[in-house]
Amino acid sequence: MDYTRREILETLRMTELEHFDVRTVTIGVSLLDCGHEDPEEAGRRVYAKLMRVAGPLPGVVAEITEALGIRVANRRIAVSPVALIGTRAEPASYLAIARAIDRAAQEMGFDFVGGYSALVHDGFTRADRALIASMPEALSTTKTLCSSVNAGSSRTGLNLDAVRLVAHMLKETAYLTRESGSLGCAKFVIFANAVEDNPFMAGAFHGIGLPEVVIHTGVSGPGVVCQAIRRAGPCDLRALAEVIKRAAYRITKVGEILGRQVADKMGVPFGIVDLSLAPTPELGDSVGEVLEAMGLERTGACGTTAALAMLTDAVKKGGVMATSAVGGLSGAFIPVSEDAAMIAAVREGALSLEKLEAMTSVCSVGLDMVAVPGDVSEELLTGFIADELAIGIINHKTTAVRVIPAYGKRVGESVSFGGLLGEAPVMDLRRLSCEAFVRRGGQMPAPITSLRN
Amino acid sequence: MDRERLAYQVAEILLRHLPQGAEPSAVEAVAADLVRLLEAQGGEAAATDEPSGRRLMVLTVLGRNHSGIVHAFSEVLAEAAVDIVDINQTIVHGNFAMMMIVDPTSSKLSFTDLKAALKHRGDEVGVQVFVQYEDLMRALNRI
Incomplete structure (x- = not known):
């Protein structure tokens, strides 16, 4: 027999018992040819192109997952940053496009579409300003649309004015979606060093350097890593790293084989596998649980940052062996509301925002799905976001903030979004003022390390 | 089997059975004709003789051991x-585990x-498939 009994049974254990699924198959679609001076016409073009290009994907994915014996949690679309679709630079124009995208996605059965985005890391165009101004209404009146802003990069520094605009926008979105726990904010993320080929939401967009259409996959698999660590028992760190690498290899390989087969069948190029460990709120599918299996009493204990650093690094090392098309964010995600062990750690007071911020310096991606009290000021929110983005800019990595200033909620309460987005306990933010600092505005200069040529 | 090797073997058979001193060019011509005939007759069979790129399936059956499981699935x-x-096939702590590699190339389904x-058959005999x-x-x- 070509395969040993052990190999076959181990493969089945992974797919059947350990919550393994491929988190997302994301089709990237360029919308740069859909622009029109009349926004309604631009919307019609966007709708038509999405229906034509992305329409076959759900069927193709269903067929291939059946044949391979694996599950795919989500099918998603990433579109070109919408601010780049040439149309009249007014908020209403972009709302027409937002509605067209949302309608297409819902008709085809996609759960999220990313790319209602502006890249403003070194300043705004008129289109960027109009798009950002339209975001509160777009996020509160559509279901599938996800939005992002890239406000800084290691080459350009930080556009603090963009962060202030975003803070203002988030407060407004939180208010408009107050009936659903300020859900609108969960569909928006602000980045430093955003990547063009990220398949995960809310930050996916189809970068301008990519082909017309492309297929990316994003794997998941904290459950598989966690079980492997538990089976390994009390080994030393070098041996533990080996265990994690092996698990990451297997997880990534599945993402690669699935992505390639889907791309082949669709007749489009295969892009990348994002080998991030992405948790779900489901028990047994948690990055926090992996950290705890490594030997921490709770996520947030001393040693958490070190454990996470080692985990992220080992995942990358295992992953690159499995595919030569690694991309996206590729690390470990620590979204609070989407991870059962993280939620528990916050509720018990083990995990604070400051510790979470420290953790983001060693993993992708950032402060993800954290809820803060609804009464925090725009200035405070600006400072909070700027801190996280500075970590990314100085360290040449992607960082992001997906924060929910939950309208009408106080520390100790929580907001529940259901499904994959989970439940976020409202966390405390230091109330010391940073107003005089953020009101200075302008562009924080690029770091000295940007001069690499 | 490639064409050249086939022609060589046919020529060998002819040489064995023909009287000594038969004209080599005539033997070659007869061999070439026979190869063409064989190829026309069994071309498809020859092609699938060593199937390249066939996609095999793995069938794994797990459950409590009882008689007739192998039969149920081979049927x-x-x-x-x-x-x-x-x-x-193996028994681990009274649990039955069978792994089959099967070739669905000519499957009717x-x-x-x-x-x-x-x-469905797994449900009937009470095992996981x-x-x-x-x-x-x-x-x-x-x-």
């Missing part, structure tokens, strides 16, 4: 004209229907 496979390439038929193409096993276990 479904035989009815669908699916070839069993390899079979491996589509992958989905075959999978459904096998799952997993059916998948071998792609995943190959990818995960071979670097």
Whole structure:
């Protein structure tokens, strides 16, 4: 027999018992040819192109997952940053496009579409300003649309004015979606060093350097890593790293084989596998649980940052062996509301925002799905976001903030979004003022390390 | 078998049976004609003799051991004209585990229907059945 009994049974254990699924198959679609001076016409073009290009994907994915014996949690679309679709630079124009995208996605059965985005890391165009101004209404009146802003990069520094605009926008979105726990904010993320080929939401967009259409996959698999660590028992760190690498290899390989087969069948190029460990709120599918299996009493204990650093690094090392098309964010995600062990750690007071911020310096991606009290000021929110983005800019990595200033909620309460987005306990933010600092505005200069040529 | 080797073998047979001193060019001509005839007759069979790029399936059956499990599944496979390439069966702590590598190339059923038929048979005999193409096993276990 070509395969040993052990190999076959181990493969089945992974797919059947350990919550393994491929988190997302994301089709990237360029919308740069859909622009029109009349926004309604631009919307019609966007709708038509999405229906034509992305329409076959759900069927193709269903067929291939059946044949391979694996599950795919989500099918998603990433579109070109919408601010780049040439149309009249007014908020209403972009709302027409937002509605067209949302309608297409819902008709085809996609759960999220990313790319209602502006890249403003070194300043705004008129289109960027109009798009950002339209975001509160777009996020509160559509279901599938996800939005992002890239406000800084290691080459350009930080556009603090963009962060202030975003803070203002988030407060407004939180208010408009107050009936659903300020859900609108969960569909928006602000980045430093955003990547063009990220398949995960809310930050996916189809970068301008990519082909017309492309297929990316994003794997998941904290459950598989966690079980492997538990089976390994009390080994030393070098041996533990080996265990994690092996698990990451297997997880990534599945993402690669699935992505390639889907791309082949669709007749489009295969892009990348994002080998991030992405948790779900489901028990047994948690990055926090992996950290705890490594030997921490709770996520947030001393040693958490070190454990996470080692985990992220080992995942990358295992992953690159499995595919030569690694991309996206590729690390470990620590979204609070989407991870059962993280939620528990916050509720018990083990995990604070400051510790979470420290953790983001060693993993992708950032402060993800954290809820803060609804009464925090725009200035405070600006400072909070700027801190996280500075970590990314100085360290040449992607960082992001997906924060929910939950309208009408106080520390100790929580907001529940259901499904994959989970439940976020409202966390405390230091109330010391940073107003005089953020009101200075302008562009924080690029770091000295940007001069690499 | 490639054409050249076939022609060589046919010529060898002719030389063995023809009287000594037969004209070599005549033998070659007869051999060439025979090869063409053979190819026209059995071209398809010769092509599938060593199937390249066939996609095998892995069928795994897990459950409590009782009599007739192997028979139950080989029956479904035989009815669908699916070839069993390899079979491996073991008992672990009273639990039955069977792994079959099968070749669905000439199957009468589509992958989905075959999978459904096998799952249905699994329900009848009270065991768990997993059916998948071998792609995943190959990818995960071979670097």
